[in-house]
Amino acid sequence: MRDVAKQAGVSLSTVSLVVNGTGYVSDDMRDRVQRAMESLHYVPNDLARNFSQNRANTIGIIVPTIRHPFFATLTADLQHVLAGKGLQTLLCSTADAAHGEAAYVDMLRRRLMDGIVMGAHTEHAPDYWTSIHRPVIAFDRTLGEGIPSIGSDHVQGGRMIADLLIRTGARHVAVIGGPHTQFKEDDVRTTFPTVRYHLVLEHELAKVGVRYEYIEAGEVMDFSGYAAAVRSVFDRAPDDAVDAVVSSDIGAALCVREAIRRGVNVPDDMQIVAYDGTYLADMAGMPLTVVRQDFQALTSSVADCMMRLIDGKAGDGSVDDGDDSGDAVSDVSSHGAFGIGEAEHLIPVSLIAGATTRE
Template structure:
């Protein structure tokens, strides 16, 4: 910067103002500094500048896998929205990373990141996350008191599907999803893994209407072969236990359409199929899927807004503060979750409502 100032014939502080985009500098001086920077091939040291501000302008996003279309779509939306806020993203896929989230948490502790969006399963206790003393936002899970959680309104999603299937005359419904053990608590309201709430809400609403419900396990979220096997098992059943409706993620629902076509099963006359997520796969299944669509942009914007608020709230105190305490103040217990509405988009895989 001293070389630039000398070449441009201005003070060092003027160069600093131009580089950092702060304060007033006349157009003439700004152009002289720009030309001097160009002639000297000067590139501002962002690392040093960020350290001086106690900022890294980087947010870590932790997901189970980026191979799954849901997490690929979500991370793309998050990256776009955070970029609009001037933040870069570092992506961690826990199934593909040797140390899981530990490396990212360490980077956050060492102030190499400004915050973390945690969207993967973790074995760590709640006090582990609050002890980081930096902004952490949970996506579609509850990490504990003091950690804000943002996700879709999955209870609404379950009720939308139940209402559709009941009104279209479904009598035997199979839901294909991950390990049942992930449900944890049996209560729709109390489970710490909010994604399963749509399964629990759907099960409850169908039971009230006298519609048979069964859950078919398909393995972990990244186990695509497990989903294919589960779909085949549903179609392999005899007439006495055949289902007339299947609900699954976009992956499971798309596989159901393909399996039905291969076996000559009429969709939706003999079998209705409902997808849950609303990623690009719903347009590639072979026919337009009926889907409960999550609002990826709405989720991303909510996460970005909360992250910026936590980051700036910490900075406004002039020092590194306990982000866990800030989170607890902003999100009292019982009010920590922010839910984004989902929507039902009816396609060709369900019947017209009666």
């Protein structure tokens, strides 16, 4: 830095301001410093700079697997948004890395990371996460009081699907999803807010006498389980036939392919609704009707909240989106019978009509 200051003809403090992006420096001075840096091939020592600022400028992102289109899309978008704020990301796929969650928490405790976005299932009790006393954001789940939770409004998504299928005359709806144990029906508390769309859909269909059936497809990374579940739907006897299927983009796409292979007319004989709206929804063989999660709003909310937590501006688990209009998000303390209880920041979803449902 002294060499840069000497060649640019400025003080060492001016070079420091330019390198760290802090304080005021005139455009002329900034140009002189940057030209000197280029001439001398000067590269700032980020490790030393972060140490002096007590920052690692690194965020850990924990997800079940990056093989799933939803988590692949989420992590790609989140990495892009965080990079725009000068933050690097370390990705942990819990299905592919033993002890990844504990290792990342240990890195956070030792200040090798500035924060964690927790988007995978955890067996740890809430006090484990609150005892870290470092920035942690729960994505699409709840970790405990004081840990901000950000995710999509799955109650809204469930109602959208129910309204569509009831209006179009569905009689027997099959929902293909993960292990039913995640619902924890004997315990109101669950870390999976995503199950709300299943619960709401079942509740709304039952009110009007539409048959609802849940079919397990294995864990989120078990694509063969989804394929087997889809085949089981089409193998039904005529008196037990399903006329509507709801699943993730993976299950819905597999359902379209199986319908085409077996000569089943979609949507006249079977309606198909996808939940997520990732890139896979555009490659199913025909335009899927989808409940689309707003990845841009989700990742922006996560990144903005993380910056506030790192800067010490939000320590009560609340999420301030900076938007007073109320259109983009909703903050809730419960969702009635489907709620969990901690403060949440919910992003609206949207229903995109495709060729796989009737009008």
